Amino acid sequence: MADRVIGLKCLNCGAEYPLSRMFEGCPKCATDKFRSNLTVVYDYDAISKLISKDLFLKRSRLMGVWRFKELLPVENEKYMITLGEGNTPLLKCKNLEKILGLRNLYVKDESRNPTWSYKDRLCSVAISKGLEFGAKVATVATTGNHGGSTAAYAAKAGMDCVIFTLPTVSDIMLTLMHIYGAKVVPITTPEGRWALMKKCVEELGWYPTGTYSSPMPTGNPYGVQGYKTIAFEIAEQLEFEVPDWVVVPTVYGEGLYGIWLGFNEFQNLGITDDLPRMIAAETEMGPIANALRKNLDYIEKVPSKPTVALSIAGTISSYQALKTMRDSNGYAMPVTDDEILQAQKMLAKHEGIFAEPASSASLAAVIRLVEENRIDRDEKIVLVITSTGLKDIRPVTPKKLPAIEPVWKDLEIFLKKHYNFQL
């Protein structure tokens, strides 16, 4: 399979590079405010001879994302690390359809992954590629899901892992990083983290699963490939009919671009006939929406605002996010904390899905776009629910009610008083 994966290529200027440890985007077209992402180049003619719909479908789900290994950038099978990620359910939201007046609303529930977020698809591929490169230490700068996931896959791969966090890291995220054996280093400033990490990558050969470059994040181009498998699975689960819209909670746009790329590859290989339009659900800061509104060809930093959606809280995004919006004729939809928390409740109460606030932004974005008549009520919409609400229960922790005596009368009073529910 050696010739299947050819190299790296700049999404902006098209410059080509060998398969190598390039994590800071394209040096050729970089300016002081612009950095383009690199993407992996494959020989699709060679791949089309190796694959078929049936081949993917009949493989064991225990292969995780490697069920689609012909379309992933790791060459030697012995480096393909899996924790059984992916192969998550696509659930039809009948109750929310009724409430919102929609006819084809689905959730791709990525909270069922090994570390309970869709980052596991990125980390399985990123860490596997790191093993293939001979890396000994994995690293990432994060306070969120990227940390727990990197730590878990590094553990499985037998690599050391050093994570740069901030003093604000939550107990749950810190616990995940720790239990999987990462060495967690809190740093006083966010900008300081990237500079320190860059030094470790350049001077010690540490292997990054996430970004450390500014302006405009670039990240690990191999890891992003893992997100393509979300598109492949959605296509399979809809019997190779492509949805009209795929909604992705977004900050750096690795998920957004990866999923879009996956749909493009299936179409180019003749497995599907169509492409979806992509929706980036953002916080109120909305760096992608800002760039589109101003018709910029780079993403400029927007002012910081507090948000409940910690996993998508960011003042900047990537070139691949901007390009995905333009290429897919998509929308970037910033939503407020109130809308996010409302959507989180709706998903839990009506569909039995407890999503992270960030993940719930996808439903909030759809509600707004339907109201604004930018999505048609008949269209097929897939919400990517990127992680579980258990990652951050602070916004939804109920207050504890006083216990009652185990008697009928008290039960009746209790239910009436607290829930307005009649026995």
Ligand SMILES: *Cc1c(COP(=O)(O)O)cnc(C)c1O
């Ligand atoms: C990382 C993350 C995102 C955003 O992913 P990007 O690729 O940076 O846009 C969304 N939701 C959750 C739960 C995440 O952990």
Ligand SMILES: [Zn+2]
């Ligand atoms: Zn370039």
